Amino acid sequence: xxxxxxxxxxxxxxxxxxxxxxxxxxxxxxxxxxxxxxxxxxxxxxxxxxxxxxxxxxxxxxxxxxxxxxxxxxxxxxxxxxxxxxxxxxxxxxxxxxxxxxxxxxxxxxxxxxxxxxxxxxxxxxxxxxxxxxxxxxxxxxxxxxxxxxxxxxxxxxxxxxxxxxxxxxxxxxxxxxxxxxxxxxxxxxxxxxxxxxxxxxxxxxxxxxxxxxxxxxxxxxxxxxxxxxxxxxxxxxxxxxxxxxxxxxxxxxxxxxxxxxxxxxxxxxxxxxxxxxxxxxxxxxxxxxxxxxxxxxxxxxxxxxxxxxxxxxxxxxxxxxxxxxxxxxxxxxxxxxxxxxxxxxxxxxxxxxxxxxxxxxxxxxxxxxxxxxxxxxxxxxxxxxxxxxxxxxxxxxxxxxxxxxxxxxxxxxxxx
Amino acid sequence: xxxxxxxxxxxxxxxxxxxxxxxxxxxxxxxxxxxxxxxxxxxxxxxxxxxxxxxxxxxxxxxxxxxxxxxxxxxxxxxxxxxxxxxxxxxxxxxxxxxxxxxxxxxxxxxxxxxxxxxxxxx
Numbered sequence: 001x002x003x004x005x006x007x008x009x010x011x012x013x014x015x016x017x018x019x020x021x022x023x024x025x026x027x028x029x030x031x032x033x034x035x036x037x038x039x040x041x042x043x044x045x046x047x048x049x050x051x052x053x054x055x056x057x058x059x060x061x062x063x064x065x066x067x068x069x070x071x072x073x074x075x076x077x078x079x080x081x082x083x084x085x086x087x088x089x090x091x092x093x094x095x096x097x098x099x100x101x102x103x104x105x106x107x108x109x110x111x112x113x114x115x116x117x118x119x120x121x122x123x124x125x126x127x128x129x130x131x132x133x134x135x136x137x138x139x140x141x142x143x144x145x146x147x148x149x150x151x152x153x154x155x156x157x158x159x160x161x162x163x164x165x166x167x168x169x170x171x172x173x174x175x176x177x178x179x180x181x182x183x184x185x186x187x188x189x190x191x192x193x194x195x196x197x198x199x200x201x202x203x204x205x206x207x208x209x210x211x212x213x214x215x216x217x218x219x220x221x222x223x224x225x226x227x228x229x230x231x232x233x234x235x236x237x238x239x240x241x242x243x244x245x246x247x248x249x250x251x252x253x254x255x256x257x258x259x260x261x262x263x264x265x266x267x268x269x270x271x272x273x274x275x276x277x278x279x280x281x282x283x284x285x286x287x288x289x290x291x292x293x294x295x296x297x298x299x300x301x302x303x304x305x306x307x308x309x310x311x312x313x314x315x316x317x318x319x320x321x322x323x324x325x326x327x328x329x330x331x332x333x334x335x336x337x338x339x340x341x342x343x344x345x346x347x348x349x350x351x352x353x354x355x356x357x358x359x360x361x362x363x364x365x366x367x368x369x370x371x372x373x374x375x376x377x378x379x380x381x382x383x384x385x386x387x388x389x390x391x392x393x394x395x396x397x398x399x400x401x402x403x404x405x406x407x408x409x410x411x412x413x414x415x416x417x
Numbered sequence: 418x419x420x421x422x423x424x425x426x427x428x429x430x431x432x433x434x435x436x437x438x439x440x441x442x443x444x445x446x447x448x449x450x451x452x453x454x455x456x457x458x459x460x461x462x463x464x465x466x467x468x469x470x471x472x473x474x475x476x477x478x479x480x481x482x483x484x485x486x487x488x489x490x491x492x493x494x495x496x497x498x499x500x501x502x503x504x505x506x507x508x509x510x511x512x513x514x515x516x517x518x519x520x521x522x523x524x525x526x527x528x529x530x531x532x533x534x535x536x537x538x539x540x
Contacts, residue, residue, distance in 0.1 A: 149499065153471060156498025157427050159524035164433040167527045168440075194524045 018115040022051045023108050025066055037096075037117060039088030046089070051111075055098075056084035063100055063111060086115065152197060159197075162190040213373055214252055216303050217245040220281050223256050231267055234274035242282040245303045246372040250350050258346045259305070261339040262366055266309035268339075269364065275310035283372070297353045302369040310363040343368075419538045420444040420461075424454035424480065425469035425496075430523075434467065437527050438534065451480030458484060458491070465537045467530075468517070470497035470508045478508065478515055485516040492537045498523035 012019040018034035020027060027046050030038060038054060040046045052060050062082050086096045096115050103112040166187040173180040220241050231237055266277050284304040286297055347354050347368055358364040421443050425431040428449075435445045446463060448454035452475045458466065466484065470477035477495060484491050495512035509520035518540070519533050 153497075153499040156523045157430060160498060161427075161429045161433055163524050164430070164437065164527055168433065168436055171440075190524065198522075 015114075018117070020051075020113040020115065021103070021105050021110050022113065023105055023110040025050055025052065027051060027054075028105060028110065034115065037086065037088065037094065037115060039090030039092060054086055054088075056086075058082075059084040059098060064102065086117075155193070155197060159190050159194050163187060163194070166190060210253075211249060211251040213247040214250040214255065215245060215247055216250070216255060216305065216370070217241055217243065217281055219252055219255055220259060220279075220305070223259055224279065227260065227263060231263070231277065232271065232274075235267060235270050236274075236276045238276055238278045240278075240280045240282070245281060246283050246301065248303050248350075248370040249373050250370065254346050254350070258343060258368070261342050261346075262305070262307040262368070265339050265343075265366075266307050266364070269309045270311065273311065275363075276308075278306075278308040278310075280304070280306040280308075284369070286369070297355065297369055301372045303372060305368045305370075306365060308358075308363060308365045418442060418444045419465075420446070420463035421534060422446045422448065422454060422458055422463040422466045424448045424451065424466065424472075424477070426450055426472040427469070430469075434530065437531065441531050441534075443534070451475030451477065451483070454480060455483055455487075458488065462488065462491075464492065465534050466491060466493045467534070468493050468495050468512075470495055470512060471499045478511060481512060481515045481517055492540070493517045494519045494521060494533055494537060496521040496523055496525070 012031045018037040019031040020034050021029040081099045083097050086094045099114045101112045170183050284302050288299045352370040355367045423434050438445045448457050450472050468477045495517035497508050
């Protein structure tokens, strides 16, 4: 384990993050921000107290064992980043993200802990992670957005010239001339590209959160049309979207994000092996009997969005575990944790429920249930499933310029992990 | 003959629009930017001004304002291939607020362009 030999106290005293130093399981130093977080006024109130008094047992167990630290083993290992709860002297339970680093403190091996509290305070780790994931995502989207705006402007100008000159040329070429058909093809391709850009712009256009009565089947149909071009050709997409679903109370932008994240996760799972991506959307009645067996889903009518992959997706246990992007150093896995965090956050904010079935081997089925708006719950008994349509087709993968988080460029064909 | 001033910094697009308009029977003037467009309009006002929005020297929004201050009855059709937003409005929404009679998103069909110009001339 690499030790940081010196630890500048004067520097730590200035940090807005809480900084804690612990040796042999006990607190030795806490900076002013740390004292505030721990609910203490003076250093003496906390020094000498066991770290386990303040941190989740889970977090304690993720720190390198003191024995190893003492013997200075595991050279080369880096510190850990984790999320969990901190318990203050004043009885507060606070969601935190903690980074630990082995250091030498007065010649003795110690942990340096840098603790960040959820911005909104409180004790909801999911919220902390969701907020962080959203911050990272929005910063990424801003950057991609700035680049995309420039590219879109140039692409639109080029297409204007292609379509315009094409149409001018078409007038000059007799209809029975082969060149006439060729120019028609150029114009048709230009139009297709233009439509794709317009769809991307519609998706990218920022809008304030507007939660209201929403027909998810309409949104899904529109949005899936846009997503298709971003799905690799070696993944077969099968859609069963009911022609009509009951209205739910939802924000359209958040629903698009949910759909994008669920599909991105399934695509991520099958990115190398290929497989079948199955998307279903329909109304579903959950009976009292089913409710007893399903994970915390009360009886009632729901709009059910189900996304299934044919192997390698997250399993039920994984989905239930609190999301933790810091638990992995792999960039793709971290993106995946963020997506999972976003899914849980969006569904929870809309009063919905996520149920995950299946296994890594047989494929994963993620079902999201949104309660139907109360006044509309009994409107369409006969329409359930009856009007659903099924399509199975392989879509040709292409670099469509879709925002990066959906399908990473590194998702190339290759052997499975 | 009805006349149109085309203001666009993209040579290819400007010439393409000119050709389409001339084939449709319009007298066309060209300008590469907002300032040059204003000078040409002062020298010889046209029935319609086709104004690109994203231009390097004086952008289309500024140019619409300048034109409208000097010639309140000028009929401007704003066009852009840009996707940039000002708050939740895009440039074309803002162009309308500043007095453009119509807006056209690039890329467009020539028919759409010609119909918009004809509608403004007949307005």
